[in-house]
Amino acid sequence: MSKIIGIDLGTTNSVVAVMDLGIPSVIPDADGQRLTPSVVGLANPDAPLVGVPAQRQAAVHATDTIASVKRFMGRRGDEIEGEAMARTYTVIGKGDAPVKVVAGGRTWAPEEVSAKILSKLKGDAERYLEEEVTRAVITVPAYFNDAQRAATKRAGELAGFVVERIVNEPTAACLAYGLDKMKQGVVAVYDLGGGTFDISIVEIQGNVFKVLSTTGNTRLGGDDFDRAVMDWLLLKAPEIDVSSDLEAQARLKEAAEQAKIALSEQDETEVAIPFLSGGKSLKAVLTRATFESLIASKVDETRAACLQALHDASLGPDAIEAVILVGGSTRIPLVRRVVAQVFGKEPDTSVNPDEAVALGAAVQADILAGGASDTLLLDVTPLSLGIETFGGLMNVIIPRNTTIPTKAGELFTTAVDGQKAVNIHVLQGEREMAGDNWTLGRFSLEGIDPQPAGIPRIGVQFTIDADGILHVLARDTATGKEKVVRMKAAVDISDADVEQMVQEAVAHARADVQKRQLVEAQLSADEMLRATAKALERYGDKLSSEERKRIDAAWKGVKEAVDADDLNGLKEAKQVLDEATQKLADIMFAEAVKERAASKGPTS
Amino acid sequence: MKEIKVKCLSCGSLERGDFCGTCHTVLPIEQEVDYFRLFGLEPRPAVDREALKATFLDLSQKLHPDRNVQADAETRDRVLGLSAQLNRGYSTLSDTKERLRYLVGKAQEEEPAEANRVPPEIMELFFEVHDLMQEVDAHLKAKKPSLSRIVAAVAETDEDKHRFLEAIAGLKVRTQKRFAAVEDEVARIDAEWDAVPEREKLLARLTELADVLSYLGRLKRSLAQKELALST
Numbered sequence: 001m002s003k004i005i006g007i008d009l010g011t012t013n014s015v016v017a018v019m020d021l022g023i024p025s026v027i028p029d030a031d032g033q034r035l036t037p038s039v040v041g042l043a044n045p046d047a048p049l050v051g052v053p054a055q056r057q058a059a060v061h062a063t064d065t066i067a068s069v070k071r072f073m074g075r076r077g078d079e080i081e082g083e084a085m086a087r088t089y090t091v092i093g094k095g096d097a098p099v100k101v102v103a104g105g106r107t108w109a110p111e112e113v114s115a116k117i118l119s120k121l122k123g124d125a126e127r128y129l130e131e132e133v134t135r136a137v138i139t140v141p142a143y144f145n146d147a148q149r150a151a152t153k154r155a156g157e158l159a160g161f162v163v164e165r166i167v168n169e170p171t172a173a174c175l176a177y178g179l180d181k182m183k184q185g186v187v188a189v190y191d192l193g194g195g196t197f198d199i200s201i202v203e204i205q206g207n208v209f210k211v212l213s214t215t216g217n218t219r220l221g222g223d224d225f226d227r228a229v230m231d232w233l234l235l236k237a238p239e240i241d242v243s244s245d246l247e248a249q250a251r252l253k254e255a256a257e258q259a260k261i262a263l264s265e266q267d268e269t270e271v272a273i274p275f276l277s278g279g280k281s282l283k284a285v286l287t288r289a290t291f292e293s294l295i296a297s298k299v300d301e302t303r304a305a306c307l308q309a310l311h312d313a314s315l316g317p318d319a320i321e322a323v324i325l326v327g328g329s330t331r332i333p334l335v336r337r338v339v340a341q342v343f344g345k346e347p348d349t350s351v352n353p354d355e356a357v358a359l360g361a362a363v364q365a366d367i368l369a370g371g372a373s374d375t376l377l378l379d380v381t382p383l384s385l386g387i388e389t390f391g392g393l394m395n396v397i398i399p400r401n402t403t404i405p406t407k408a409g410e411l412f413t414t415a416v417d418g419q420k421a422v423n424i425h426v427l428q429g430e431r432e433m434a435g436d437n438w439t440l441g442r443f444s445l446e447g448i449d450p451q452p453a454g455i456p457r458i459g460v461q462f463t464i465d466a467d468g469i470l471h472v473l474a475r476d477t478a479t480g481k482e483k484v485v486r487m488k489a490a491v492d493i494s495d496a497d498v499e500q501m502v503q504e505a506v507a508h509a510r511a512d513v514q515k516r517q518l519v520e521a522q523l524s525a526d527e528m529l530r531a532t533a534k535a536l537e538r539y540g541d542k543l544s545s546e547e548r549k550r551i552d553a554a555w556k557g558v559k560e561a562v563d564a565d566d567l568n569g570l571k572e573a574k575q576v577l578d579e580a581t582q583k584l585a586d587i588m589f590a591e592a593v594k595e596r597a598a599s600k601g602p603t604s
Numbered sequence: 605m606k607e608i609k610v611k612c613l614s615c616g617s618l619e620r621g622d623f624c625g626t627c628h629t630v631l632p633i634e635q636e637v638d639y640f641r642l643f644g645l646e647p648r649p650a651v652d653r654e655a656l657k658a659t660f661l662d663l664s665q666k667l668h669p670d671r672n673v674q675a676d677a678e679t680r681d682r683v684l685g686l687s688a689q690l691n692r693g694y695s696t697l698s699d700t701k702e703r704l705r706y707l708v709g710k711a712q713e714e715e716p717a718e719a720n721r722v723p724p725e726i727m728e729l730f731f732e733v734h735d736l737m738q739e740v741d742a743h744l745k746a747k748k749p750s751l752s753r754i755v756a757a758v759a760e761t762d763e764d765k766h767r768f769l770e771a772i773a774g775l776k777v778r779t780q781k782r783f784a785a786v787e788d789e790v791a792r793i794d795a796e797w798d799a800v801p802e803r804e805k806l807l808a809r810l811t812e813l814a815d816v817l818s819y820l821g822r823l824k825r826s827l828a829q830k831e832l833a834l835s836t
Contacts, residue, residue: 588757
């Protein structure tokens with residue numbers, strides 16, 4: 001039987017690894033590269049390019065080059081709007097219909113694009129191992145829902161793999177870390193990658209790795225930081241308009257990413273893009289402090305998730321023995337500071353943040369192949385599973401952080417006399433109202449014997465397997481007949497609809513987005529103005545008259561920009577005010593700490 | 605503690621739980637396995653958590669799907685079912701509220717209905733938490749998340765916020781004390797368990813305690829949730 005390889009299918013980069021003589025190791029490609037950029041060039045659909053070659057032609061074939069497709073795996077049309085990432089290709093989909101990307105004159109399901117990446121990695125592994133490879137363990141963000149997991153599994157199958165297991169990325173990383181570094185204790189894995197964020201709390205006891213809790217955000221990562229830098233660069237060069245120049249957007253994104261990476265080592269970096277658009281060049285100096293102010297709110301979101309994960313594990317920060325950093329974005333100094341603050345200790349940076357997940361996947365592959373016979377991973381389901389009940393509420397059947405595999409049975413009955421079918425709406429999520437959660441699917445229990453309301457009894461068994469994927473089995477308790485229920489997932493749409501959606505998407509997207517951005521920018525500007533006024537009233541006397549003047553001027557600038565209905569002008573004015581008030585904010589944070597210490601009084 | 609043994613259907617030896625240590629096969633089980641039996645325990649109010657965990661890890665090593673990848677489809681299906689039962693069994697027995705409800709359910713052949721009224725013994729605490737939560741909600745409603753550091757700084761000096769955080773910390777300590785008190789009482793009932801032939805009264809009290817734990821759990825969750833919302 002074929003060897004089983006481990007694959008980290010990342011948003012930005014993908015890595016393949018295999019267990020070699022008891023040690024997991026990364027498989028390099030023919031050029032000796034250990035990371036494959038998750039970029040697919042589809043300008044010629046019959047000869048797709050993957051990785052570096054795809055990146056090289058990205059500027060020329062911007063609309064046919066797909067990067068970060070992972071963000072669309074298992075998504076539906078009405079979820080596209082949530083993706084504020086920078087991209088140069090078209091994404092379509094409406095309502096319940098699955099999202100598709102457009103490239104090379106046709107549409108592609110995201111899993112078809114991912115399959116191209118997986119095929120490339122399969123080839124690399126076969127060349128390296130000198131044998132056919134047909135079995136793989138593929139990792140996903142821990143916070144991926146059922147559809148995102150199923151789409152990943154499908155991508156593996158399209159690439160010619162038998163997918164032996166879907167493993168959560170932070171858990172895989174923990175497996176790679178724990179095997180040689182820890183025998184006993186609780187660790188936190190903080191995984192901030194290109195597009196997704198996960199935090200998992202894992203208890204290691206000998207060779208058993210038991211996940212206690214996990215949470216995250218499947219829309220938060222390095223891509224968002226690049227986007228923030230791009231926006232800032234454009235503010236600095238108002239004379240350049242790249243809104244309809246995709247090549248320029250691609251170059252801008254690359255420059256933003258380079259600047260971000262440089263600022264992990266340096267205090268400032270110069271961004272220079274000659275002849276960016278319309279013959280105009282862009283030049284700006286970005287300091288680490290400004291960069292941090294651009295991404296601070298995004299990084300702050302991860303703080304709340306860490307606290308939530310600790311609460312779910314019923315542990316305090318002091319119970320965590322080590323915090324492992326995984327994912328390229330954990331190289332950012334601000335991210336490390338936030339992690340250190342939340343857990344009260346310096347994070348452990350001994351694992352390679354780009355490779356740990358793939359190495360862990362290789363370890364899990366070895367477990368499944370019967371190799372590491374005493375190592376065991378006990379993972380959890382990240383989201384609560386439930387069904388819609390009366391009044392549109394969600395009734396939780398399997399709570400989040402339940403160890404998988406798990407099963408739960410539920411009895412259903414009829415509401416009116418003679419009813420022959422019962423419709424069931426299955427949900428995933430943590431919100432109280434069914435409508436606020438993610439619809440996993442709907443199914444109908446049919447062929448019920450007509451009887452008075454409440455008499456028929458149909459048992460439905462919900463099973464979440466070790467991949468975190470749901471299976472539903474219905475049993476008529478009267479006849480004892482069992483039947484695997486197929487859930488009505490998103491339905492395929494016709495070609496004509498697709499064509500129309502492509503046109504609409506291109507026509508409306510930009511105008512809608514800009515209008516919404518303006519309203520949001522105005523609201524947050526109002527809040528900033530109020531906060532600044534309040535801060536000046538209390539602590540204005542602690543500033544020098546120059547600082548005071550600078551803030552006053554910036555304050556006026558924002559006020560005028562709010563009334564002018566000009567999005568770019570407003571963004572720039574806000575940035576100026578943000579920078580002008582850094583000192584004032586520092587003073588207030590310091591005063592807050594002092595006041596709190598004082599109000600507690602002397603401690604005995 | 606008395607260990608319960610079952611007969612292996614493959615080789616006939618007497619074994620604990622659902623994995624035969626003699627012939628190394630997974631034993632077929634009936635649809636609804638008894639969680640206490642699965643862990644080789646007698647049904648009673650208290651458990652030794654450490655021992656329970658050790659048994660769980662030990663059984664997981666044998667029953668997890670990862671350990672039976674090469675088996676035939678039927679066995680793998682059974683393993684999936686057993687592994688799911690094992691995981692649910694462990695979460696049920698290791699959580700006092702769930703364990704008490706399960707125990708009472710076994711004894712009375714029907715799991716008690718979830719309480720929908722606040723148990724009198726924690727009424728006072730309940731209303732205190734409830735009132736505070738309403739105040740905090742009103743406070744939070746007036747605030748929106750912001751990207752700006754100066755907005756965050758102003759929020760940080762907000763006195764209400766710190767007053768709320770301190771009140772929450774105090775209520776958390778009191779909730780924790782109530783949890784501990786329930787655990788103590790469960791231990792006392794467990795000590796009487798074998799001496800009392802008529803267990804009706806004990807079971808009734810255990811049902812009440814499960815309700816108390818259920819409400820304490822809710823209080824703990826909402827306190828933590830509001831604490832999180834206030835501090836981020």
